[in-house]
Amino acid sequence: MTMKEAFVALNWRTVPALPARSPQAHKGSFGHVFAVGGGPGMGGALALASAAAYRVGAGLVTAVGHPSAIPYLAAHLPEAIWRDWPASFADLPEHTVLAVGPGLGQGLAAHDLLLEIGQLSCPQVWDADALNILARFGPELLAADAVRLFTPHPGEAARLLGMTTAAVQADRATVICQLQARYGGHWILKGHHSLLLGTSGHWFCPLGNPGMATGGSGDVLTGILAGLLAVGLDADQALSLGVCLHARAGDRAAARMGEASLLARDILSAIPRALQELTQNHDGN
Amino acid sequence: MTMKEAFVALNWRTVPALPARSPQAHKGSFGHVFAVGGGPGMGGALALASAAAYRVGAGLVTAVGHPSAIPYLAAHLPEAIWRDWPASFADLPEHTVLAVGPGLGQGLAAHDLLLEIGQLSCPQVWDADALNILARFGPELLAADAVRLFTPHPGEAARLLGMTTAAVQADRATVICQLQARYGGHWILKGHHSLLLGTSGHWFCPLGNPGMATGGSGDVLTGILAGLLAVGLDADQALSLGVCLHARAGDRAAARMGEASLLARDILSAIPRALQELTQNHDGN
């Protein structure tokens, strides 16, 4: 791909749909998301990401965080299991998808976690402080082959490439290609008209609104992406549906709450209706 | 009963109704459910089960769990009392119904709890890790005579009989009869078209949807069953109404939220309307 090629606008009416749920399905049929983050004082990010994974259909969600995250998970997601930051991820079940970063922080324990996660081969979504730590270690942190989705905002992208945020914003298309060239995997460069770079295409998202520029919004996206991988979408499908769904839910939330008042929880709450709308689009085709 | 006999489809319009509440009733009239589970990191399962017991009419619910379950109970069920995993169940009040398993885990303390519960004669619902521990001990764990409802999913059923999950699914009717033959009691074999085996009948449930294949859904069923025993239904009535009510609430929740987005809380929230619908069915007859 050359930088000259245009990124294609995603279309909410034609993005991949969720697979239909078989009547014979059980919760194991829809994967198991392990959301990893929730350092001291940041349990809310973990709860938002974990809830989003459930809301797009993941069968089971385990939230792996510091014990101080328990009250956040208790309040917002009784359906999830909490697990302490582990000494090891050796016992992950089959069909695990990792969502790493929401509220992770950049302490020593977080570094240790990422060193081990880099050696895992299950599908992974990397966000927030996971990206900041990755920037410090460089691509060698990603020791094992794995499907990986990375979701930097411009500041994180800058750190990942050792440039300024202004330089990122000056040529976002080039930057996302450089990110993929350096780190491999699938990429979302967040911001107005988020750019997406997968293996079978490159897109931008024309949906969304500036009310979504609010704390926790990115955590919801991370959970959506992990959940979509868990229910069986491939990485490119998860990338394009996930970003569109997040933006569409944000637009629905803004219509209801107004852009200024929009909180991350409102995006989360709008997911079910947005998914129903998506299903109707596809049924109507 | 031979395996040849067909299991009868339950009918939402004719399942047993709740008994009418006497104007003279007080909360002691509707029993006292002790939900036992909520090990470290799994307090949400205990909260969901406890809330479901209340929502079907139990007069009082005590949630017995590890102290880490308190934030979950605090957030979701201020109406319930929390009690620490006890050294002894010697002081249970009259009209106690036990719901054992939601988020229990399989640690040493859980084993100790079940050893004691096996010696109690109050009505009991066994689910989740209570079944996994039962599989390890075998039927001799059930030392005392008691009304017991068991609610395995196919994986738990397989462990209880020492076979593979595939073998369970290959002949579910035979399996549920073997479970009853080995362990006594009343059984639900969960899954698509859950099978029920009581003392006066054997049924399957034609309601429900694959959106219910989500973490915590089974905990809600456990609470429903315990609550129905507490308000005075006999075990066969609780079995058939409970499974139907859970499925009907799940179908109502799916209609509102969509199958993919459906969470266990949505099933719980749909119970009141489903019960009102049930009452209207019976009043209309």
Added chain:
Amino acid sequence: MTMKEAFVALNWRTVPALPARSPQAHKGSFGHVFAVGGGPGMGGALALASAAAYRVGAGLVTAVGHPSAIPYLAAHLPEAIWRDWPASFADLPEHTVLAVGPGLGQGLAAHDLLLEIGQLSCPQVWDADALNILARFGPELLAADAVRLFTPHPGEAARLLGMTTAAVQADRATVICQLQARYGGHWILKGHHSLLLGTSGHWFCPLGNPGMATGGSGDVLTGILAGLLAVGLDADQALSLGVCLHARAGDRAAARMGEASLLARDILSAIPRALQELTQNHDGN
């Protein structure tokens, strides 16, 4: 008063209304309720009572409980201050009303608290374990003169008089008079058609429904009564409005949720509309 005299039916359309709130009022104008209870595992009762006091208009509510009550208060009543069980109530502000008992338990600390509260002269509502401890100490616990409302259910009334619950229920009118004769103060004998005995009248409440026979329902009543005293009603007004409001809210909640599914939170949630209805009744007169 002789036992022969009939208790008068309260009428929702004519019970005392809340005083109108002066435009110049500040939160100190509406009193300060100190709800005292919330022992280990029972913080929910304290939260329900505290919230009810706020919902009928108290200006400020402080919930005095064991530290384990914090998650309950945090989840349900961010508007309230939490204070640990005190070594002393010496610093109570002016216009304090005490609500004692919700989730108090009967431990040593609870006994110490009540010994001190018995010496306070601010208006008080006594409920639940406060009544059980009072039964143990007898009337001498009530050392100071104070406006006191007592709200036993039949079992608590039996303990207060050293008789059986069956004997209480056999002649409720006599029993409530004996309670007042022995302990002074204003009384509600809960149950079907709760009896009320004040200084200027004696009533029964024809409203309410058996769905209200559920854990936490009484805690809501306790909070209502304390809140009504805080906003300026006298004890007889608080008694008659409080019981009617609780029952009316319970009837509204039952209409929405069904009797079986009704939880204490539903009664609490129905208070605002019931109060608006009450205001309209009075404005319409």
Added chain:
Amino acid sequence: MTMKEAFVALNWRTVPALPARSPQAHKGSFGHVFAVGGGPGMGGALALASAAAYRVGAGLVTAVGHPSAIPYLAAHLPEAIWRDWPASFADLPEHTVLAVGPGLGQGLAAHDLLLEIGQLSCPQVWDADALNILARFGPELLAADAVRLFTPHPGEAARLLGMTTAAVQADRATVICQLQARYGGHWILKGHHSLLLGTSGHWFCPLGNPGMATGGSGDVLTGILAGLLAVGLDADQALSLGVCLHARAGDRAAARMGEASLLARDILSAIPRALQELTQNHDGN
């Protein structure tokens, strides 16, 4: 300004609107509110203020409080980060706005915090116990130049000037001018028809209702003001819009809940609709 000049009535239809959010905006574009308070037992005040800051559009909110505030923040604001009361505010990010006081208490740690905050030059809102501590130290506590909004109720104003509350209420216009003369900054003297004194004008607020005289109402105002500064309003704009928005939200809440039942959370919940109404007013002009 002389005391004779009339304070001008604020008009909900003409108060400053929020700036439109640029499509290119990111969460850093809308500032970062650090709400400081939440001492032991008073985490709810911190949660209410923090949530209000988010609801008027702040991009990021960090709640700085005692660890006992975590359950409150966990329950009500997963979008916020919690940070322990710091040894130092040396690392505050750019575009920080401080909201100091909600649930702060008057302990030693609170004094230390304020000594440091007085030396910071970022915009600040001072409320509640921050004002009580300021009254003890006097104006020299405000060592650094900074945009400061002060929001005393009459009792706090009295302490700040060493007079009685009655004297404050007897001549509120003079008092607010004396407050500004002594302490500098921008002032709101709360109460019926709150007075506002900025640098470019002096107003009173004709909106609001006595249902807002309830615990936590002032915390919501504090958060609103900080959030408005964060999104880019100047101090006079924040002052007039903030007070009007709080009052208008309170009036909307009273219409829905009734004055007696109105809780601080209801004011908070009414902010989004009130802001949408405001936008429509301005679009309609």
